[in-house]
Amino acid sequence: MTGTVLEVDGLSVDIRTPHGTVRAVDKVSFSARRGRTLALLGESGCGKSMTAQAIVSLLDPTAEVAGGRVVLDGTDLVAADEQTRRAMAGPELAIVFQDALTALNPVYTVGTQLAEPFRIHRGLSRKQARREAVDLMARVGIPEPETRVDTYPHQFSGGMRQRLLIAIAVALSPSVLLADEPTTALDVTVQAQIMHLLRELRTERDMSVVLITHDLALVAEQADEVVVMYAGNVVESGPVREVFDRPRHPYTKGLLDSVPVHAARGDDLKSIGGAPPDLHSIPSGCVYQDRCPLARDLCRTCRPEPAEVAPGRTAACHFSAEVK
Amino acid sequence: MTHTADTGTVDPAGPAGEPLLQVRDLTKTFPIRSGGRTRRLRALGGISFDLRRGETLGLVGESGCGKSTLARTLLMLERPDSGTVRFDGVDPFTLRGARLLQWRRRVQMVFQDPFASLNARMTAGDIVSEPWRTHKDLFRSAKERSARVRQLLGLVGLRAGDENRYPQEFSGGQRQRIGIARALALDPDVIVCDEPVSALDLSVQAQVLNLLNDLQRQLGVSYLFISHDLSVVRHVADRVMVMYLGGIVEQGGTEAVFGRALHPYSAALMSAAPSLDSDGRSEQIILKGELPSPLSPLSGCRFRTRCWKATDECAAASPELTPDPDDDGHTAACFHPMGEGAEPVPAGRGAR
Structure with missing residues (x-):
């Protein structure tokens, strides 16, 4: 398919439990395109978040990829070594989590955390990276970035924290941005602000957005394609309009x-x-x-x-x- | 409905047309101590509304708007600073002792989180019958009690055999049914439902909403239904109140408020909520900024700092709830209510 940047092909994930190994994700396949939003839709426990965690190699130690491929710009992340995966995390692939307070480190200033991608991947100096962090905060709509860059995550509201997470995720202009329930903890007017920001950034940076959510209305409004999951399996996929009009x-x-x-x-x-x-x-x-x-x-x-x-x-x- | 609890002051059926619950000018502040001085957080700034028998009154608003403080005050878990509550003609805050205990039966609550609100060490039967340990006079024998437990479990769609199982053996939807059975145990007139389905998956949410609807038809109970999910409120409520920063900015019939919001905040809230049929809807209003701090109350209108229609008038005076000329029951607290037709609104929908 044209413009495909991420292809997930037959991805399976097993979880080891005290009562034996269970399959949480079973042969999931989909492909995400540049400049488009694909939604992974399902209820709790359907395996949508675990699929996302498998894609970004952040699975819990009790879970492991049991098969399949995750191809990002020609590289299979499942087969790739740790070093390759690390090099791609940030410049190629990034994730925004649901709970912004636990995703941010409480003992570092937000400036330090926003500067980290630039320091690690681009080798910028502290001063340069800090300047990038301030620009990024301004871009995601945080007021007074020059002063707030030196404050800590708990000093921000829920919506502002989510903006910070998005800023960190898009810092290196990744090809694919996974957003795992990015607005579930937020009020609707703040949700509208955040989704508006994500849409702008997607267009501006020609990213592919993979939106993981349980909210059908959000999918109807935000996504181009939808992949519906149930009990670890993909049960239906296709363009959102068509799927919702005639499931x-x-x-x-x-x-x-x-x-x-x-x-x-x-x-x-x-x-x-x-x-x-x-x-x-x-x-x-x-x-x-x-x-x-x-x-x-x-x-x-x-x-x-x-x-x-x-x-x-x-x-x-x-x-x-x-x-x- | 029949009451096992009778306050003895008023005919339980009530005079025709008299609202069951009348709330007038309710205010509540909380002291916040920081840096050696005490400031007051204004949680409720003059709330007035009626709740009628057998109706569902929806309460919508975002975190921090005072929804939960209002619910807690109606349950007498908080005492208001000023204002009055009249429940069936009686001010519950004047009651003492046995009269107060009898009153408490009449307002019950269903909580948001069916995992945290049930004691994991009690069986479903114990949980449902626990209210009777406080209200001892309701049943004469253990036999009567256990028959009523089974009846209540049946009423909420659980099996009689479920009474000996523990909460963790049930799914989220079934747990919420246990919570509802517990709320019904004292045969209340009003149930405050605080986000009763927001912790549940969509397919299960529909089952619980249907149950609440059935129970209302069977028992005639009134609901104060608090939710941040506008589509749920629109589905279940007869009338709706919209709260913002401790005040009611709009109230009216559900279809009136959702169909033709008068207050700019209601309009923004409703346009921000995603909807399945998003094709035929108007521009989305993206509000700027965030909720101001309830520690430093604003002069004038509470919404003016984020309102695109605000003028000097809005800073000078506080708008009162004023009826819509076309609809008496639909009121909004705004000097510049939303008009008919197209109006300039901030930041429209971004292109797909």
Whole structure:
């Protein structure tokens, strides 16, 4: 595909637990393009954050990549050695986390933390790096950057901390920016400010943004493509408009139906019965069978692979044609 | 609904049209000591509203606007500095002893976090029946109590056998059902729901919202429904209040407020919330700056520092809640309410 900078191909992640090894991410594939936003959408525990952590090689020690490739500008990060990965972290690939207070170091000034990428990757002097840090703070909309550069993270509000994290992430103009629930902890008016900033930076630096979120409305507004995950598997993918207008997987359909819409105020919402499966007891066959209104014998025995249902769209369902 | 608790002062059915809860000019400040001096944080700056029987009143606003302080005051967990609360004609803050205990049954709460709000060392049955340890006079025998526990669990969609299980054996949605059963145990008139579904996944959130809706239809209970999720509030609420920096800036029927916000802050809040059908909507209003500190109250309008319509008038005087000429029940505290049609707004949507 043209403009593809990040290609994730059959990525699997295993977690070792006291009760045995479980597969948290199962053969996930997608590709992200320059200047576009791709959303990884799913509910808690679906494996979306773990996919992001695997891409940036920040998996918890109990988890490991069990297979697949993560190709960034021609380099497979899974096969690459530590040194190569480190050299690419920052100039090529960066991540913004949800919780800005724990992601920032409380004992260093924000200036020191913003200057770090320039010191490490560009070898700038303290003074030069500090100047870059001030410019960067101004760029992400922090008032009075010259004085605030010497203050500590706890002296900033939630929205301002998220701006700082974004500043650190985009410092070296990466090709791909992963944003893991970047606005979940923020109020909506602040969320709007942050998403506005991310969009500007994406266009300005021709980055690819991978937005990891559980918020369907945010996906509808911000993303070009969406990858829907359930129990570690990609169940549907494609252009956001098409997927949301006409979902081809019963889970996507169920999620969309669960969103309150004002047209039906006071009426019962359609909800998905039950709960996602425990990773220790993922059923053989389709991962969604226990909650699916279309499930039948084939679904219990044979797991559907993602198949093309329209140009640029996939769905992992034996009966995707029946999803209405 | 029938009350096991009767204050003995007022007919439980209440006079027709009389609101169940009347709140007038409620203020609350907290002392903040720093550097040897004490300043006062103004959490509530003159709140007035009514809650009617069987209705759902939505309360929206961002962190720090005073939503939770208001909820805590209604539960009598905080005492207001000034202002009055009348619940079914009685000011609960004047009650003492047994009368106060009886009053407390009538307002209950459902908490946000179903993981932190249930004691992990108590079974579901113990949690639901715990309120009766304080309110001892409700049941004569253990047999009656356990029958009622099973009935309550059934009411919220859990199985009778679940009473012997511990919270950690349940999913997030089921835990929230336990929290709701506990709130119902004293047969309240009002349940304050503080972000009851924001910790839940979307598919489970819908189940819990449906349950709250069913319970209201069956029991006639009123909800004060606090949420930062505007689509949820729009779905469940009959009327809505919008709070900003300790004050109500707008209130009215849900469709009136969401369909035609009068206060610039409400308009900005609603335009900022992402929505699934974003194609046909108007320009997004991106507010500049951040919430001013509640430690140093502003003169005039509380929103003027971030408002693109602010004039000298807004600094000179505080706007009162004023009814919309077309709709009596829709009020906004603004000198320059949002008009019809297109208006210049700050920073529109960026291009995709």
